[in-house]
Amino acid sequence: MTDTRRDVENEDGNVGARTPEDSDVDKAWEQQNLLSLDGGGIRGYWTLLALETLVDNIALIEMDDPQQEFVAVDSSFAPLDYPDNALALARKSRNTDSLFHSLTSHRLIALLLGRFRMTVQDSLDEYRSLGDAVFGHPRMLTQRNAGVIKRSKYKAARLEKVVKDVTERRSEFQEHGTPQLPLKEGVCQVCVTSLKTKARTAAHPYFMRTYDGSKRTRYQPEAITHIKTGLTSGTNDSVPSTARRGPGMRHTPGDKLNFGEVQQLHIWQVARAATAAISYFEPLKIQIAGEGESIFEDGGFGQLNNPSMRGKAEIKNLHGPGRLDIAVSIGTARREEAGGKRHSWGIIRSLAATVTDVDGAHQVMLDCCKPEEENFDYFRFNAEAEHALEIPLDEWEPKGIKAKITNQQAGTKTIQNIRNAYASWAIDPQVQQDFRDCARALVRKRRVRASKVSRWEAFAIATFYQCRIAPCSHSHGAVRRDTFKRHLEENHPDVLPDQIDRVISDHKKNWIYRPARES
Structure with missing residues (x-):
């Protein structure tokens, strides 16, 4: 598309600028890019490291393209100036809002990148602080370490306080009161998934959107496939009914999903609902307009922990078939384990490792992206086998007295282990080539979009x-x-x-x- 250029009258009425063909520009804006992030507690730090590598490759292509396909620019905001205060630590091209239309995730990362429009480097710093504030302070006797004590491992009040603090510090400077989830149309949008239930009802997926989900296309809503693994027994009430199913697949019909107007939820509520991992944090109760009181739990439990298929279905349901152009899915380097312990408390202890199948979603996406199927570019970044990350989702070492005795900063060992595991995977030549290919595809599309300055100005810098x-x-x-x-x-x-x-x-x-x- 970058080769088909001509002199045209641009949208501001000025003649002479060389821009892509109008049809190419319109198509670039009609088709959506999707960034899908797996859930995984502190392992989300690995996810951000992968995203950092991707945007570093984007920066190289934008600023000094080794293949000389693109003219050098200062950042991925070009031709616009870099926004004031957008970046505290990292170099200029480390933003994602200018590259993706939609961001689907279970976790805080989606809110940091999409709702707060933070850079990847700032998100890494914030995520480390969150890990220390939350995982550095477990309770002594809990459901996870004592079995008979029915209380979560971490205080929900502490998590809420941490999330509210992040919201206060990272929301837009001119937002007043308690910031809510919705964003303006025309910018990068976010969909955070959670599990919703009511008294005596089974949990089901619930989408928390920054955008209006009521404007569905005339097409039949696409069903979402849920791939079950591992847990086959146990009756503990703390485990969602969907997590107690045996291996196999089932579908949530598209018309059963919560398509509707954007929910006026506080950002801290969304973050809290998306991180209410079973037995780690208490579920969150929220009054939803027209729905009454609902209970929310972490969307990575009992459902598909890799939300890429959900994101794909969401784009099709809201924009129609053939509107997904580039899908980027990033995992948490979690090793898949088959089966689970057979007693009820063992099931709870093994939930984080066994309840979902991220690789199954990847295989479905591989089939869907083929030219004879839905025909979109698909990139998946996730370490496997010997490079898998062997840590619990809430590891934070050293912490407390141990950190003081060893005179180490809390969490240093955990963060270094994650960085070491990531480096051993990312050094692979094929992995590096995949990052370069993905970055070039994203830059190529960004350059075409940016030629429509009025729309680009709204999308890239709001x-x-x-x-x-x-x-x-x-x-x-x-x-x-x-x-x-x-x-x-x-x-x-x-x-x-x-x-x-x-x-x-x-x-x-x-x-x-x-x-x-x-x-």
Whole structure:
């Protein structure tokens, strides 16, 4: 697509810029990119390391393409300037919002990257702090280590406090009150999955979206396949009914999913619901408008822990067939284990390792991406076999007194083990080539999209325009630059042609990143 260029009149009315063919640009915007992240507690740090490698490869191609396919630019925001305060530590191209339309995950990472629009490096730093604040403070006697004590390993109140603190520090600077989940249309959107249940009912998948899920296409909603492994016995009430099934597959019909208007949930509620791992944290109760009180648990338990198929189905259900262009799925280097212990408390102890089959979802995606099927580019990054990460989802060593005695920073051993395991996997030449291929595909599409500046400005840096010219009836809505320009021309004839650019600039509203706190 980057080879088909011509002189055209661009959307702002200026002639001479060489841009991709209009049909290529329209197609690039119609088709969606999906970033899907597995769940896995502190193993999510491995996920972020893989994402860091991907964006480093993107930065290399953007800034100094070794194959000379692209003209060098300063960042993946180009041709726009890099936003103020968007990055505290890392170099400029380490953002993901400009690359993906949709981000599907069970975990906090989706909110850090998508809802807070954080860079990968800042997310790594935040994730490490979260690990210390939560996993560094387990209870002494709990359901997991004493069996008969029916209480979670970690205090839910501590997790809620940590999540609320992150929300306060990382939400948009101009957001007031308790920030809620929804985002404006036209930016990278997020779907966090959880398990929802009510009294005496079975748990089922529940999508927490930053966008309106009611605008389904006319096509029959796509069913989601759930692949079951391992657990075949046990009747403990703490285990969802879906987790007690034997091997096999079942489907959640598309019309059973919660398609509806965007939920006005607080961000901390979404993060808390998505991390309520069974026996680690107490489930969260939320009053949902029109649904009453519901109980939410971690979406990685009893359902598919690799949410890539959910993301694919979501795009098809909301946008129609053939709208998925590039799907990137990143795992947590978790070793798959067959079977589980046969007594009820053993089932609870082995849930984190046995209840889901991430590789099964990968195989389904491999089949679906074929040209004769749904025909999209698919990249999966996940260590297996000898490179698998052999740590529990809540490991944090050293911690407490042990950290003080050894004079080590809490969690240092765990973080180093994750980094070592990742490095041993990422050094493989084929893995490196896969990262390069994925990065080039994403950059190629980004360059085509960025030629439509008005839409790119809204998508990449969340810039919108709101009319404040009294007494304008459109003062309540925020729109893209091209739409706002037409609004001025059609509704405000007193704005002269040589004044339009200044008026547009005066009515601009950017996403404002919070400045970094002084240490």
